[in-house]
Amino acid sequence: MCPLEQECALFIFPPLPFKHSESATVSTNGFVATVQPPAEAEYLGRMPADFGSLAALQGDLDTSDGVGKVFFRQDHSPAVLRQAGDLINGAFPEDPAVSPTHVVVVTWVDVATHEPPSRGDGRNTFQLVIATHEKASYAILLYERGGVQFHSTPIGGASVPMQVGISKGLVKGYFFSRLCQESWFESVPIPLRETNAGVRGVYVFEVGTSPLFSNVAPGEVLDLPAERPQEPTPQTRKASYDAGEQVEALSLPFNPNYHPVHQPEVVVVDNTDINCCHSKRHLLCSTIRLSAPLAVFRYNSETCAAGRSHCGPFAECRDYTGGYCCHCTPGFYGNGKQCVAEGKHQRINGKVQGRVYVGHSPSPVEFSNNDLHSYVVVNDGRSYVAISDIPDSLGPSLMPLSAVGGVIGWAFALEQPGFKNGFSIVGGEFTRKADVTFQPGNEKLSITQEFKGIDEHDHLVVSTVLEGRVPEVPRGATVQLDKYSEIYQYANNRKAPRLRVSSMSRMHDVVDTLTTATSYSWRQTISFQSCQHDESLRSMKPTQMLNVDQIFVMYDSTNMLMRYAMSNKIADVNGGEPEENPCFTGRHGCDTNAVCRPGQGTHFNCECAVGFDGDGRSCRDVDECRTIPNICDQNAICNNQPGTFRCECHEGYQFATDGHSCLVSRPTNHCDEGTHDCDVPERAQCSYTGGSAFICSCLPGYIGDGRVCQDSDECRPGSCHQDAVCYNTQGSFTCQCRPGYYGDGFQCAPGESLGMRAPLRPRRALITFTTLSLEHSGFNLLLMRLGTKTQCEAHRDSLLVASEYRPRPVGHHVPTCSDRGDYTPVQCHASTGHCWCVDHRGQEIPGTRFGPGQRPSCIDHGDSQPPVRPTPRPNVQPPPSGTHLVFAQNGRIEHIPLEGYDMKPDQAKTVLHLPGKLIIGVAYDCVEKMVYWTEISPSSINKASLEGGDIIPVIESGVSSPEGIAVDHLGRNIFWTDSSTDQIEVASMDGSQRRVIVATDLVNPRAIIADPPNGNLYWADWDREAPKIETAYMDGTNRRVLVKDNLSLPNGLTYEPQSSLLCWADAGTRILECMNPGRGDRRKMTEGIQYPFGMTSYRKNLYYTDWDRQAVVAVDTNSGRETSEFLPLKRTKLYGITTAYAQCPEGNSHTQHTLNTSEHTS
16 A cells, blocks of 8 residues: 555666665656655646656646556666667767666656646657666657657646756755755757757766766767658557657557546556555556566667667778668678678588489488588688588489589679679678579479578578489599589669579589580579668679689598589679789789788789788788787686687676676576576476576476477387387377287286276278378378278378379378388478378378478377376486587586587587586496586586486595596496595495595596496596506506606596597697507507697597687597587687497496405505
8 A cells, every 4th residue: 555645666676876765756747756756736847856856758747538658667688778778879979888787668658738638739758768787877868759749738827848857856965955966957848859869859868977876967969860751660650750860659568557547647667566556536556567568669770879789890880861881891891790801711611401302213312400611712712612421322413513502602702803792792691592403304403591690700600401303423423514604683672682693504514434414504592681771782783793613523422521612703794804913813822811902913912811910921810819908808708719809708797788898697597587498398497506507407208408308209129018019108108018918018918908908909901991081182082901001001002003093193292101000200291391290190280390401309109099008117217319528618518419420519508507616527427317527616526417407416525626537337336536635536326335446656647537348447647757547447456557658748538449449638748649458559649739638539539628729629530630629609628528428338347346345445
């Protein structure tokens, strides 16, 4: 119950300026007060009042007619914070950039004067935004165009001008109170159509600085941008000024249940529920929840003052008559949203998926998530493209399609004078669609490539989809492609600008035992977004020609790699005299990270690209982190990268909207707030771990990383009794005894028991007649099934076989059946590429249909509908899918999926986040799917599920500096080294039965590896005086030195069971070596590595973490060459790494040397 008739007051955070009370009152009279306002007679017409207030448009106003409304909310959304920041920064362009952390938005819509309305009376609509951050608060006043229709209200029988202003109110002194002079008030009509923030109708004021908030400073940008006419948007209420900027008032979706009152209504800003305030006559407030989405004014941001944040980091914003455009700064090229350094080589990464038929094959070759890597030497126009994991059934037939990578060549082609390559025109965000028709077989293939812009590593990202049919090229054949040209025509469509590429026929020779000349026609379109206000784009030559030559194509069947290379130049469509200057021919000899500057005739200069230093012939990377002091915020770390650098906020901080400043990250329980990115509650759970951290974990019966969870098919061998049938269900499974047996499915015995099982549908052995409704057909077909055909088999065969009564249907979906004769859970249309889930009857399950290139996750329904019972065994847990690398990075444990031997960086995710911790070693238990780790802040050993879940302490005391850790998955033990106590210890998986097994002659033991099938331990001691690698049985006996010569700092250590290779990485000698412990045949794998720390292996590949490179590096043991690296998004030191196998390696435990109760040390 409110103490007064007219007001309610509740709490908000943070405190508003001038008043450290966490409360504010919003009045229908057009102001926000920092205290409870007095009676109207004490302040109407007497502003500034003796209480703190922010008046957007104060007068005697009324909303009791049901038309006028007052809306409010607190807002922390990035979009609104960014809008407020853009207006503030636009109003104070010379001040450091401001990033608000809290915003309060109050909107008065269609409020009228309190006197009875008469014909011609208007209504006012306006808005007040209060934005705060750590050091200051700001008031933003917005007046809708034409929204201020009256400028005075009747007070005491006189027409008193309305007032706009900010007042601190009475300030108490030692002997008296005075009205603070740091106030600003003006009577209306003030020029509400002008500005102090560069946007018409918008005024910004700095309301003092923390902690006193002692003065009011108006915005400094009084000039308006060039005016332009505007057309109203449908369903948007606007009142237009004569010209210039505008503010929109959209219909507000949240309307509190106001009751008509004759006293001023008061709406209170709060972030909790508002209790109803009752007067003697009227209900003044409704129960309101501030989390409800409320619409506010949307001002036109078509100026640099409001839109400069949309430009790229290496771009500048320019205002034009119709709006603003972004332009790359000197030394960079692009479209202003995406800019890259001139002369610097460019990398392109992405994924390829497809469904391609080869020759006359009735079955497609399907692939997804294949890596595409490209490298372009921009200053000579040479591009290289490689696509991985292309099967040899398809690879040779893709060799003619060099233009799959040709669009990359166009994007970064060598520019002739007066012409622009693709990236200079459209930037890095565009879509390319191409249709290919092969002759003479008329095979058709569609190619869709979506370029998604430059990522944080300065790589252009692209996704590619191939669908259709290609003619077969024999295995072992080669393909020779002639040089060709393409004409690019720029179509200036304001809504959807396009580049139309000329349709043409391309010849190529297939060389096998004979040389066959074939061809295909090619039609493509490139769609993109451009800035329509930039006149320079219109002056660009609308037609340009891309010349492509020196084309090389190859399919590497050994490594399943598709390779393309070509040289690309963009020039005049009319040809003309060829340019002899080396900058335009590419024969200049400049460094690959340099730009060639043409001079007179054949003269030129080589100039290193931005971020590189040298004479142009040889360029080296500039370490901006060392050469430029304070280049990052004081709460950020600087990471150098080739040609550039990255700032990353420290733990506990996050970037402000300016992308540079790091602000304290306020703790948020995302699980309670619902702002987490875990999967839906039916499949996953969110676990809060303190601060703003949380863990996503899949529920039992589901598999994934917690953010994406899919049903786990628990129907593996052994899940049910051998005489039972397993039925997979969503998140679980059931077992049912076969006909002739009874039991609960986990135990079945011969005999019948009708009460124990539901009847199963047997295979048909009689002649039956069934009417099937064929998908997309207008008739029913009467089918006769003979023998043992199931419904799916009969359905399939009826569509595959023509008869004398009817031809074979064309374009119908032919179902696929399992080995049991059931409909497979996923059905795909061979012609359209769409896939969907079906039930056991083959009927499509609504909502499961996916477009080409995507497959839904569907449940296998088995031989019949699953029975209701029995329930699954409680000890069945879903294993992780595939093999992963798990590594530690400060207080994080992250994993990278492996596909074959390749790391999948786009699927890397954080498994566990422990702020403030330092994790050193990691190990994986393939039996219980748990990751174990050592940490030294404080020192302990812990474990958790790889799929997320609670952290389980294993060893919490008696460890000083635990480093390496190893798991014996057969003997169910863990081993670890302690570089402080200089010991090696062993314990059971739960930490019990702990004891020391090696306690002498150790100085700095670090890495430790277990070989359970052979019963051996291996560890490295980087004693600087006498480094060594040792081995012993798992109980510590039979200890001996394996390697002691030519060692320095052996950090990483791994044992690969398939090859029996023990490998180590030495941070002192910078060499990676391997040996067979049984033979002692030591050999170098690679040299010149930088600073390795942790190490693991998976079959033929070694993977190690590198402190200097801050990366996970892969090395092929067959060739001794580095094959790839993974750069985590957060660039800090990486520590231990291990392999999380999908299935445990085979082998039996050597029990004679495993843990026992006797005490033994060596």
